[in-house]
Amino acid sequence: HNRLFSGVQPTGDLHLGNYLGAIRRFAPMQDQFDCIFCVVDMHAITVWQDPKALRQKTREVAAAYIATGVDPKRSIIFNQSQVMQHAELAWVFNCVARIGWMNRMTQFKDKAGKNRENASLGLYAYPSLMAADILLYRGTHVPVGDDQKQHLELTRDIAGKFNNDFKNEIIEEGFEDGDFFPITEPLISGPAMRIMSLRDGSKKMSKSDPSEMSCIALMDDADKIAQKFRKAKTDPEPLPSELEGLEGRPEARNLVEIYAALSNQSSEDVLKEFGGQGFGAFKPALADLAVAHLSPISSEISRMLADPDEIDSILRDGAERAGEIAEETMKHVRQIVGFLS
Numbered sequence: 001h002n003r004l005f006s007g008v009q010p011t012g013d014l015h016l017g018n019y020l021g022a023i024r025r026f027a028p029m030q031d032q033f034d035c036i037f038c039v040v041d042m043h044a045i046t047v048w049q050d051p052k053a054l055r056q057k058t059r060e061v062a063a064a065y066i067a068t069g070v071d072p073k074r075s076i077i078f079n080q081s082q083v084m085q086h087a088e089l090a091w092v093f094n095c096v097a098r099i100g101w102m103n104r105m106t107q108f109k110d111k112a113g114k115n116r117e118n119a120s121l122g123l124y125a126y127p128s129l130m131a132a133d134i135l136l137y138r139g140t141h142v143p144v145g146d147d148q149k150q151h152l153e154l155t156r157d158i159a160g161k162f163n164n165d166f167k168n169e170i171i172e173e174g175f176e177d178g179d180f181f182p183i184t185e186p187l188i189s190g191p192a193m194r195i196m197s198l199r200d201g202s203k204k205m206s207k208s209d210p211s212e213m214s215c216i217a218l219m220d221d222a223d224k225i226a227q228k229f230r231k232a233k234t235d236p237e238p239l240p241s242e243l244e245g246l247e248g249r250p251e252a253r254n255l256v257e258i259y260a261a262l263s264n265q266s267s268e269d270v271l272k273e274f275g276g277q278g279f280g281a282f283k284p285a286l287a288d289l290a291v292a293h294l295s296p297i298s299s300e301i302s303r304m305l306a307d308p309d310e311i312d313s314i315l316r317d318g319a320e321r322a323g324e325i326a327e328e329t330m331k332h333v334r335q336i337v338g339f340l341s
């Protein structure tokens with residue numbers, strides 16, 4: 001039985017990286033899997049969030065799911081904090097995962113920065129909560145961007161260690177092959193799995209990047225999008241005609257990949273069309289393409305945000321359905337680990 005889970009944090013303005021690496025891939029998955037799409041507000045508070053903004057951003061992420069074609073009846077859309085079992089299973093996983101595993105996580109190192117002693121304990125334990133998100137639904141497939149690869153490997157390690165540590169109890173609980181949690185398959189292939197910052201080709205585009213010019217936000221208007229691409233960092237050379245010519249040119253490669261992903265072509269095809277041309281010609285073409293692609297989505301998100309009660313009720317309904325699956329899993333987990341109930 002295949003179940004797919006993915007989540008996005010309501011931390012800031014959704015951007016092209018979130019869209020291409022994750023959100024736009026969600027709706028098509030509904031044909032193949034039972035899908036659960038979560039707005040991970042408990043992950044968001046691992047770094048400071050203004051409470052009012054958090055509520056608004058939670059609605060915005062949910063609206064983005066729906067605006068890109070996720071059907072809240074067919075799939076489950078909800079916000080994480082409404083299903084308390086996420087926190088409960090994360091605690092169990094905090095006791096399964098090893099400190100040494102967490103110490104290797106590059107996202108923590110990046111986000112904590114130099115002053116690591118002052119980062120929240122939640123930020124450190126983030127991957128354990130993420131494993132709980134997925135495994136609470138015994139999720140088998142997880143579509144995410146490339147930056148989440150390491151966390152998904154950790155999810156597999158946690159599932160494997162849990163299955164192993166509690167082997168006898170799991171069999172006693174009626175799971176004869178001893179595999180209570182599935183070993184989750186990451187879905188991270190295809191183009192545009194790692195969109196880079198427009199200001200720095202060595203950093204991924206991130207909601208939490210303090211430079212507004214580093215991201216194309218889903219909600220940016222046409223002028224803003226054109227301005228941000230115009231000011232995007234590039235080199236003085238024209239575009240090459242072949243892929244090898246992008247070697248050592250991360251900013252140029254990034255823009256070509258964005259163009260390719262938005263027009264459903266390969267980067268090779270984009271270079272066939274634009275090879276030999278300068279960024280003065282390429283950037284406006286890219287901006288036009290992005291605007292044509294994003295503007296129907298952003299108008300739909302705005303339309304939905306005008307009726308927050310409707311979004312809230314979709315999220316409550318989703319939480320109820322998610323909660324039933326979650327409680328089913330937790331009944332077994334409590335029994336397996338030896339909690340008296």
Ligand code: ATP
Nearest residue numbers: 009011017021022144145193194195205206207208
């Ligand atoms: P934050 O800076 O708060 O971590 P974020 O931009 O990294 O925000 P997340 O909510 O952490 O966004 O991630 C949501 C999804 O978007 C994940 O599947 C993640 O892998 C994907 N994603 C994030 N940034 C990129 C990117 N630059 N390129 C491709 N996918 C991305």
Ligand code: MG
Nearest residue numbers: 009147206207
């Ligand atoms: Mg992130």
